Amino acid sequence: MKGTAGKILYETMRSYGVTCIFGMEDPIHVFHAVDRSFTKIVTARDEKHAAIMAHGYAQVTGRPGVCASTFGPGATNLITGLLEAQRSSVPVIALVQDHPLRLKNKNASSELDHETALAPYVKNITRINAPEQTADAVRTAFRIATTGRPGPVVLLCPSDVMALRLEGNPCRCCLQAFSRQSGSRPP
Template identity: 40%
Template sequence: MTATTHPTAWAALADYLRHLGSGPVFGLPGDDMALLGELERADTPVVLCRDQRNALFMATGYALAAGRPGVCVIGKGPALTNALTGVLEARSAAAPLILIADGTRLDRLGTGAFQELDQLTAVRPYVKWAARIDHADRLPGALEKAAALAVNGTPGPVYLELAEQVADQQVTRSGPWRPVAPQRPSPDQDALAATAERIAAAERPLLLVGG
């Protein structure tokens, strides 16, 4: 199994989105413009939006229309709080969506740094899963888990926060990206047949359906 090294976290992210085949990326990035360059090199179109809330609305609409995950990239602090209305819309619509945001550097947490916010606490009530990446070696696994959770079970939004110090770090993955597809478990055929026989034999069957 051959390892692959990406020069930066943004390069790894752009490569994963190309593998995912998620189409355009919507958003309003923060001060770090490096991701835009990496997405351009990966031939991934970017739809720059006027504000973060509308970016989430667009990504949600795209996910529902295209039948594949929508991807949205935003900055940190007030950028995230401005996006929460759109995240709630994605959750209510059961739209598979991956939200990626900047995060305060690890060595600046708790210092009152510019636009510092406990973003995980703010976003967790609205997403299926939320994680912060403080070390580059965690990024590949987190990306694959985020995409899998977004499309499986009841589809919905997931959240990944990339701490600022990770952006310029090399990212090495041990193998190829995993394929992402919804896994829909099918019922056991023998159990279905036995159930049908019992219902057919019952004189006054009562069915309780739903949660």
């Protein structure tokens, strides 16, 4: 698979059967890659409602719900929906646009330590630090969200990393389908 890390993230999610994403159109490089003839984008009033909609979608379909937010206050708006997903054991994948890595810990506008802020409400948080990590990070997020006690996970998507291009095939899992059974995943 070739393209930006954002495209690889989307294509890997698509291989897991993601057909709907709730939220604001961030991480921007992921949304630029979305095939809107296959994946429906449901724009929410705010990130809180996006997380709640992803939770409801997961309950109704039996598949992980996906929501998206921008950094800083946008990410903290997810907390209500993530907490509900955690308490009711519902798999939700939250895509959070993170500040560019070059601005990390430099007090950029609306910079927030997303790990510290969101950790109490999710099973796992993974930051994608390089395009080569993208497909594995998505695969891990789906595995963690759907195995054991299901629950929400966060993928932090730094905007500069999502814009980087990767050539070649990052993982074979992108070619295999996600099973409808909770906990199933590509080998």
